[in-house]
Amino acid sequence: DWSCEARRYYFNIVGKYGGPVQTLLRKLAPLAESGAIKSIRPLHGPILEDNLGDYLKLYSTWSRYEPETEGVFIACASIYGGTLEAAGKLAEILRAKGAAKVVVSDLSRSDIAENVEDAFRHSKMVLACASYDGGIFSPMSDFLHRLGAKGYRSRKVALLENGSWAPCAARVMKDKLALMKDVEIVGKPV
DSSP: OHHHHHHHHIIIIIGGGHHHHHHHHHHHHHHHHHTOOOOBOOSSSOOBOSOHHHHHHHHHHHHTTOOSEEEEEEEEEOSSSHHHHHHHHHHHHHHHTTOSOEEEEETTTSOHHHHHHHHHHEEEEEEEEEEETTEEOHHHHHHHHHHHHTTOEEEEEEEEEEOSSSOOHHHHHHHHHTTSEEEEEOSOOO
16 A cells, blocks of 8 residues: 555655645646646655546645544553553543544554654544653653654644653643644643
8 A cells, every 4th residue: 555655754754844745736736637647756655657636635635734534543652561551441442432543552662653654644642651750751752853843733632641759741742742733732631
C-alpha cells in the first residue's frame, strides 16, 4: 500500500509545508481533471501511474492538516510498563464505548516516524507518559518535539500521566502542546 509509506514520508519530511503544497495542488487541479497528468514522480518514492486522483486527494488532506482517519491514537511513553498497561486499559474502554479505531503505540519501543504519521493520521490523540526527572520521559519529549517541528495542529488531545510522588507529566505535555496551532486539550488530565 503506497499510501502508508507516502504518509510517513510526507509528515516526517514535508509536514510543515502544507501551504506551499496546497498552492501546487491548486495549480495541478485543472490538469488532473483534464487527464493531462499521467504520472506523479516524487523525489522519494515510487512513480505513481494509477489512481492519481486518489493520491492527489490524500496530498490535499495531508497538506490541510485534516485527519485522514476518524479514531484515537494513544502515544505512550512507559518506563517500566505501568503507563503502557494504563494506556491499554484506556484503549479497551474506548473500543467498548464504540470508538471507530484505536491504535496504541509504545514510544519507547517503536519507530518514531510511524508514530508521527499516526498522530497526523488520526482525528484524536491521547498522550500517556510517566513523570521523569521533573519532566517527561525522553521518548515523549522527542515525539512532541517532532510533532511541533512538523506543524501538528487542529486536533483534540487528552492527557494521561503517571507520577505518584511528583506528578508533572501532564503539565509538561500541556506546555509543549500549547506551542502548537489549534490543539485543544480535552478534559482534565487523568
